[in-house]
Amino acid sequence: MAYRRLNEESCLSYIRSIGIFPDDAHLSCREVGDGNINLVFIIRNESNAKSVVVKQALPYVRCVGESWPLDLGRTIREGRALEIQNRLAPGLVPELFRVDPDLALIVMEDLSHLGVMRPGMIQMRRYPLFADQISTLMANLGFFTSDLYMDPVEKKALVEEFINPELCKITEDLIFTDPYYDCERNNVNPALRPYLEQVFWQKEALRLEAAKFKYKFLTEAQSLVHGDLHTGSIFASSAQTKAFDPEFAYYGPTAFDPGSLIGNFFINYFSWDGKDNSPEDVGNYRSYLLESVNDIYTLFERKFVENWQRCAKDIIAGVPGYRDFYMRNLLVDTLGFAGMIMIRRMHGLAHNIDVDGIADLGRRSEVQVRILEMGERLIMNRAGFQSIRDVTELIRQGTS
């Protein structure tokens, strides 16, 4: 069947036709997508409240129209990523029910009963199981799709399947290029502009390190990464963690996912300087955030090493010193990527509501400068940190 753009009615007919729900079920459907490149429908069985999500790729960017075409194959790739993530980290991503290449859609578990982490964290919500759960996803994805574990021929077939030029280009531009100069695409708080012009965009040493990370992102096919693992692409509750939207998935540096995630935690950490919560609440929540970062990274490392000890197949995995070298690089790269994520969210095209929720632009820019400076510090000094605790300790001391 040829591609056609679904609406609520035709989506409902489609879902009936594939037999996911009983024939006589009373179903409802509504489009809930707020994105620019996909349609998202929730189909609910009104008799028992069971529901699924249909995500259909649009062949263009919605707000721009047909002048900016996009490859429909990305949804199939997202489906494959979900399939692999489900296998390697069951329960930590949406369950996948169907991939339809013709309609460029996937049908998956509806998780809208869980909240997205970012708004939760803006309300100081805590997620006691998050560090343990997300570290399992990252450690399993990072290890079991790497050359340490996979047959090299099968790994290369997966590399090929996940070549993802269009979405990688978005990351290459928006994260690794634009924020380091006065690019039109940047979205600059006017109160921040003087700092960018007089200070930040003059930092040649920082631009050089950014260029090295862009090179890494462009060339290093280390493992399958989610590719966009921020707090806005994770559903969470006090009991559950579900990373979603892996349409940016590709073979890249393993550290990109933990780096993205930790960068987002640090952004939230600094955002409280621009808000009016009680110092006690802020202090407590910040302690929680830093402990979370410590736990996320320490558990990620521990589980990665456990996978290595139990399952590594490449003979070089047993060479004395190689695991330490590999794990050390993961930490150093994670800190670099975290710094780059902090920077891109301040004045690149896409921001975080954590900081953009600070209405006063002057106050917002003070927070932005602090985050830019800390991002820079993580990037420039990344090789000087011995553990994630060194980093969180530095941040704690700078703000206590």
Add this chain to the structure above:
Amino acid sequence: MAYRRLNEESCLSYIRSIGIFPDDAHLSCREVGDGNINLVFIIRNESNAKSVVVKQALPYVRCVGESWPLDLGRTIREGRALEIQNRLAPGLVPELFRVDPDLALIVMEDLSHLGVMRPGMIQMRRYPLFADQISTLMANLGFFTSDLYMDPVEKKALVEEFINPELCKITEDLIFTDPYYDCERNNVNPALRPYLEQVFWQKEALRLEAAKFKYKFLTEAQSLVHGDLHTGSIFASSAQTKAFDPEFAYYGPTAFDPGSLIGNFFINYFSWDGKDNSPEDVGNYRSYLLESVNDIYTLFERKFVENWQRCAKDIIAGVPGYRDFYMRNLLVDTLGFAGMIMIRRMHGLAHNIDVDGIADLGRRSEVQVRILEMGERLIMNRAGFQSIRDVTELIRQGTS
């Protein structure tokens, strides 16, 4: 038309059918392949001595038979590599006349009037234009297929096209893995075995560096590389250079090609210790070899930088310091790969006749130990060399 294995007769009919030669030409055909995985035919027009080569992939390894199947697509990939090399470095690789995916064959320029460099170098032949010519091929291939120049979306399409699992696996095993332990596949001179067992295979620090280079080879999609650029895969005369057999081509570290080539020059350099030529001849030829290495690498660097200055497109190419960083890494990686190539040719599966031509096994093993030690030194100290001249000077001093 389905794949069928050609013989001299059917190859001739095939060539007649595609109209490369005049209809009434008197053609002859003979199979000259000495390899295990391809058939190679030379078809000659006896009236004017014009000739072409047909290279057909076998679907299995010839000496083993059908039990070791091989992907026929590799010949198409080789054809594509030749097409790209012809475009980026015209005149430095065989001209390509036809690619036939069904028969898994390519038709190309016959270069058998030129000699292969390896036997030439064993007879102390000199190639006065070689450094200039091969450096053009390496600098253009390395630059114009990289992210420095290519549109990132188009580059990824090329990465995909050159995913080459089977042939990469041969390199991964034979170069980066087997030589570092007592692997069954190794081909060990009995007189060398005691050194390997008591000394070489005990070198844990070296194995660690080898593991890092294997990681690089497995993951770093920097540019399209020839993938097997040794003196046995180059036709040369005093006027011409033609690199052939790019069936190992894939997206990998740019330094792999210059490293392979320079490693082969150094092997030839040390091989004279096991032969009975006059000291004067050996001294002169060695000076020529070291000057060649200096020229190959210096010209490669200069042309790469010129390409960069004239043609770089990625905005990060202009970041101060990035080009120095990139060029520095190319040198360091080249030395590391050169060292690994020297080592693999001593006791890995495939040797060089340069050294295996030394009939006395004891004398051969002395040369092998010297090459193993120099290979190790290049690998372990690679970051300490400031230029290629530092390396050739070290070698000159150690043997004068």
